[in-house]
Amino acid sequence: MAKNKTKNYLKHDTILRDKILPQIKYNAAQSEEAEIDLSDENIHDSQLKMMFAVCHPSIAAEAQIALALRILCGFGIDEIASAFLTNKVTIHKRLVRAKEKLREENISLELPPPDEINNRLDAVLRTLYLLYNEGYYTSQNKNVLHKELCYEAMRLSFLLIENPHTNLPQVNALFALMSFHASLFDARLDENGGLVLYDEQDETLWDKELIQQGNYFLQQSSQGNQLSRYHLEAGIAYWHTHKEDTREKWENILQLYNQLLMLEYSPIIALNRTYALSKANSIDEAIEEAGKLQLAYSHLYHTLLGELYKGRDKQKALLHFLKALELAKTSADKQLIQRKINALA
Template structure:
């Protein structure tokens, strides 16, 4: 991997880990201190690696620099060695102790961090916005895409959320079982949106960002391994992500273009992830809870099963339940697609047009797909409208290819 690709890759993967471990292990008074140190670490990597080349173990190099910088911070704020030890004592760590960036410490720190960020003093959506920015390294644009809203709205949410945390003396401490239960929904939504941005990205001109899916799976697994967070809904979310991840390699061709579900090469599906999904889905149904994650995971399960005449009827019924639990444009569009598989495109068009999501790229693309066997002219028109709305170059390329195919078919009739 080239240096210009390596540093952004490491930033996405390691930035939030560095913040979490520094804040958790060194008991820093201010969240921004950890963020500044993490940013300075990557800035130094850009400068040093450009001159001396990439070290043999770039991740370990980042961790070492981050630890040195946090020590420098304490030394700068304590004039003498005596004061430094006093500051360290007040913050609950030993100056001689070398904090480890072990897998366990990273997992513990990130888990503590994400639950602390999801503070009920902030509205639920603001909690998730802040967690996506701090824990997942999302840009404001990525958060806006995840919430289907504009950038200014997200900026305001983040600003207010940070002020509330600062005024509330934010710290990563041991949370009670009651506090964890109160915050779990926001934590799960954060992981869910992280995975979705990876599974169908609207940024960076990539339709799939596997590193985000992997990170979401890792965080989901951490949650199931902790007795206080190993809940039915947690297992349901992890099952959903396993099922969806099992098809990642089959969702695009070598050019990065999307491949429709029915055209995917099933030999590329990951059987191990499907089996893991089955395992977590079984765990999810111990108890009476049925969350949106249960329904979505069960839909994803049906997608991994061989075709049978009732498959799409089961999927449609699940979408009918899901839309009652939590309506969203994405759920409505997916339900319309399932409706088409059960009742045909013409009836599905009537159903889809009731949604009136005329500023939604996926809505226009769905209408283009549904009209392709009914009215080719209308199909092309909807695809063109979708192209005009999307910022994704890969999506534009895929839709343009579909238009060319339809135009060719039209000229032959």
């Protein structure tokens, strides 16, 4: 479309100049159409260069995501503000500061040299991971799932896979992780937009093609000797595409969480591990481990404890669910917790 518009502009401009300045004769070379390289290969190459530019380590993480949405995904400022649940002025300032940083640091639109790609790739993958997570679960928005953000993160990740210099194991692992999570989209929300927990999801709504896609790229990611967090998270997501509640499944998930925590500790990862611990070992052991996490500010923490206690002590379970309801921010989370309270009663 852009190429056709450019052709029309050049044609109309020629007519205009002929009418206004008929005395000037243009030679053949001057009147020829300008050749603009709009091939898929050139566009992809340009987007890759821009991806490395906007994900430069000197730019703040939230600004990297905003820049990626604006420049690489074509989102308007209104859409970005809606995704981050903030106003247009804040997003505009964020983008202006990021662009100023690009100028100050004199960041060029080039792919890093081969020996620097691995180091610079970490920031790119982190931005794509955060962009996907912002779509997969936005804790501050009334909507839990923004598929458009997830699909844009997948599209940009696949650009990295298509380029031989960036088609590396950790990139394949991230794309596998995204594919596994995307396969559950249709089962994750009910007809009213409410959140459906994993145990309650209708397996027939899972996208089998996306699961196969995830399996393929997870296998591709096994090449090389580097183990990233994306490998481990993709492995956990892989086991979640097996609905059978077997001991083997949860033992594998627990071991992957153990490795993930050793590689990169996070309280939320530790919380998720606790649920796997309750399935693989025992609920009592999981309750003991959960008590060590000091996540009293998180509705996820209290929801988990409510779930663990409901078969042991209904009063404690109710107190945790009520606290989770108080801390929850999204309407979908609140509806889910309220359903648990009603079921407990």
